[in-house]
Amino acid sequence: MVENFAILPCNGLDKCAGVISRELAIRLSEQADNKIICPVFYRVSETKYNKLAAERPLFVIDGCQTRCASKLAAEKNLKIARRVIVADEAKNRHMELTDSLRITEREAALIDLLIHTLHEESWNHPAALTGSPGSTDRSEGLIDRLFDVGNKSDTDLRIPAEDLDASFDFDYETIQNGKFIFRIPKNRDIFFNENDCWARVSGNRARIGVTDYVQQNLSDILYFYPPEVGDEIDQFGELGTIESSKAVFELVSPFSGKVIAINEKLEKNPELINENPYELGWIAEIELTDPEGDKELLIGFEKYFEITKKKVEDANVK
Amino acid sequence: MSNKVKVIPCSGIGKVFGLVAREATLKTVLELCPEKSETVCLAYIVTGDEEVKERMSGSVCITVDGCPKMCASKNVSLSGGVVVDEVKVLDTVRDHKGKNFGSATELSDDGYLVADEIAARIEKRIHEIL
Numbered sequence: 001m002v003e004n005f006a007i008l009p010c011n012g013l014d015k016c017a018g019v020i021s022r023e024l025a026i027r028l029s030e031q032a033d034n035k036i037i038c039p040v041f042y043r044v045s046e047t048k049y050n051k052l053a054a055e056r057p058l059f060v061i062d063g064c065q066t067r068c069a070s071k072l073a074a075e076k077n078l079k080i081a082r083r084v085i086v087a088d089e090a091k092n093r094h095m096e097l098t099d100s101l102r103i104t105e106r107e108a109a110l111i112d113l114l115i116h117t118l119h120e121e122s123w124n125h126p127a128a129l130t131g132s133p134g135s136t137d138r139s140e141g142l143i144d145r146l147f148d149v150g151n152k153s154d155t156d157l158r159i160p161a162e163d164l165d166a167s168f169d170f171d172y173e174t175i176q177n178g179k180f181i182f183r184i185p186k187n188r189d190i191f192f193n194e195n196d197c198w199a200r201v202s203g204n205r206a207r208i209g210v211t212d213y214v215q216q217n218l219s220d221i222l223y224f225y226p227p228e229v230g231d232e233i234d235q236f237g238e239l240g241t242i243e244s245s246k247a248v249f250e251l252v253s254p255f256s257g258k259v260i261a262i263n264e265k266l267e268k269n270p271e272l273i274n275e276n277p278y279e280l281g282w283i284a285e286i287e288l289t290d291p292e293g294d295k296e297l298l299i300g301f302e303k304y305f306e307i308t309k310k311k312v313e314d315a316n317v318k
Numbered sequence: 319m320s321n322k323v324k325v326i327p328c329s330g331i332g333k334v335f336g337l338v339a340r341e342a343t344l345k346t347v348l349e350l351c352p353e354k355s356e357t358v359c360l361a362y363i364v365t366g367d368e369e370v371k372e373r374m375s376g377s378v379c380i381t382v383d384g385c386p387k388m389c390a391s392k393n394v395s396l397s398g399g400v401v402v403d404e405v406k407v408l409d410t411v412r413d414h415k416g417k418n419f420g421s422a423t424e425l426s427d428d429g430y431l432v433a434d435e436i437a438a439r440i441e442k443r444i445h446e447i448l
Binding site: 009010011012013014015018022025026030036038039040041043044045066068069071072101102194195234235236237238248249250252296297 | 327328329330331332333334335336340343344348356357358359360361362364365367385386387389390392393412415416417418421422423
C-alpha cells in the first residue's frame, strides 16, 4: 500500500537552519500528500496529530543540533522513519549557513539540493528507506512516497452527495429586525465561522455555504464564481465568491479539505442563495482533511446566533 | 541578559494566519525595530531546555498568535516570559473581511498588508516599552 508521510519539522524561527527546515517541510507537503505536524501545537495538545502520527511513517526535519523535532518525536514515543538535520546537510555540502531568517537564493538552493537528494535516495537505496529490507520495489520507497502525487483525477474525486442532500431537516431560529428576518440553523452538526459561512458535516464531508446574514446584506446575488473541483482549501481559505450589485463576497471556508462538488445550479441561478442559502443555495462540498482540529476554531449555533444578533443590532438594519 | 523586547509568534505552520504572525514578527525584528527587539523560536521554547528557560525568565515579551489556541502566549508565559501584549492576528483580519490572505505557504498582497499592519502595531508597542 502506498503511504504518505507525517512530516515533523523543527519549524525554527530564529536560526537560518530552522527556517530552512520549515521551508523544506512545506515544499515536501506541496509535492505530495504529506502532512505537516506543527511541533508547538503537538507538544501542547496531542489530540490533533495523534492519528496522523500513528498512521503514517514519520519524517523528521531538524534545523540545528538542538534537534527539537527529534526530541519531540522521542517524547511522544514515535518511530522516526527518516531524519534530516539541515545544519549537517549544509556542512556536508560545504555550505556555510548565514544568520538570514529569510529564504534567499542561497537557502533555496540548499532546499532544492536536499529535495533532489531525497529523490536520489529513493532511486538508489529503496530498501534502506522502506523499512522492509528485502524490498527492491521502487514504488514502495519511503522517500519516493514523499513525492508521490498519486493518480487520482478530479473526476475520481467527484463523489455523489446523497447523504448531504435534501432529506436533512433544518431546524431554524430567527432574528428579526424591522422587515428583515435572519434565519440560522441550530442543528448540532452545523458549524459557523465568524465570516458568516456555515458548514454541515456528514462523516468526512461537509457542505458549505453563506448564512442568511450575508445574502440579506448582499441583496440580489447576480454572479457565482465557484472553486474548482479538486481544489485543496485551507481552513479559512477562499472557497469561491458571490457577487451582487452591492458587493463581492469571498467565502471563507470553515474547514480544510478538497473540493469534491459544487452546486452547479447556482451557475445559472445564483438567486437560489437569496431564496435559501442553507438548502437550495449551498456553495460547495469538501472532503475534510482535519475535521476535529478545524472544529476547534469554529463556533456553534449559540455563539453564532449571539454574534449575528449583535451585528444586526449594531447595523440597525430596518 | 538581552534587554530587547522578545517578539514571539506562534509556530503557525499549516495555517495562513500563522504565517501572517510569523511574517509580522520578522518584519518587526528585522526591519522596524532591530535594535530594540528580537525573536525566539517557539518550538525551542516549548522544549523546556535549561538554556532557553534562563533566556526567557522575566523577559519582556510580545506574543503574536494566529488562531484562538494562543500557543505563543500560553507557552511564553509557561516558560517564564512576561507577556506584556498578546497580539491576535484575527483581530486585524476582521478589519479586512472578505479579503484573500493567501495560503499557509504563501501570503497574498492582502496577507502582507495585514502582516505589515500588525508589525506597525508591535513597533509602536515596543517604543512605548523601551
